[in-house]
Amino acid sequence: MVLPCIIHQICCSLKYVASKYQKTFMADLKLVYRAKTLEAAASQDDVKKKLGGQYPIAIKSWSNKWVILSAYFKYPYYIRKAICTTNAIEAVHRQFRTLTKTKGDFMNENSMLKLLCAHIFRLEKWTM
Known part of the structure; x- marks a missing residue:
């Protein structure tokens, strides 16, 4: 359903x-x-x-x-x-959008990926 x-x-x-x-x-x-x-x-x-x-x-x-x-x-x-x-995926996507909006332009795609990966490690574990 x-x-x-x-x-x-x-x-x-x-x-x-x-x-x-x-x-x-x-x-x-x-x-x-x-x-x-x-x-x-x-x-x-x-x-x-x-x-x-x-x-x-x-x-x-x-x-x-x-x-x-x-x-x-x-x-x-x-x-x-x-x-x-609880919608953990949407919460993570929202954090990514907020993070990338505040940083402005990136030198290349790799620099953005590094930022997002670093942010993933700081995310709180999702629990109920």
């Missing part, structure tokens, strides 16, 4: 919310995606009523994908938490 990423759905939703309201938006949305059971996640209707008027596009994207996103609730909570909050 291929599951869409909750984190990507959250990022997509936040594009439609003004930055000064993102914390309150996320606090309400957490009630849905961090719910212990599918029934608790059905509180999406409450969130939809509360936020739908102010952020219709963001809420509509959750409603349209809810059937697919709710597949996470087939798994126990501790497994869902690991699926949603």
Whole structure:
């Protein structure tokens, strides 16, 4: 089974919310995606009523994908938490992008590879 990423759905939703309201938006949305059971996640209707008027596009994207996103609730909570909050490969790629952006130009490809290899050795071990 291929599951869409909750984190990507959250990022997509936040594009439609003004930055000064993102914390309150996320606090309400957490009630849905961090719910212990599918029934608790059905509180999406409450969130939809509360936020739908102010952020219709963001809420509509959750409603349209809810059937697919709710597949996470087939798994126990501790497994869902690991699926949603840990994506080690994306974390490493993000660190590489940050590292290479801040350094500017490289003399050649080999100098960039040396920098990335040195950074790999400093990465923290991924654990849950």
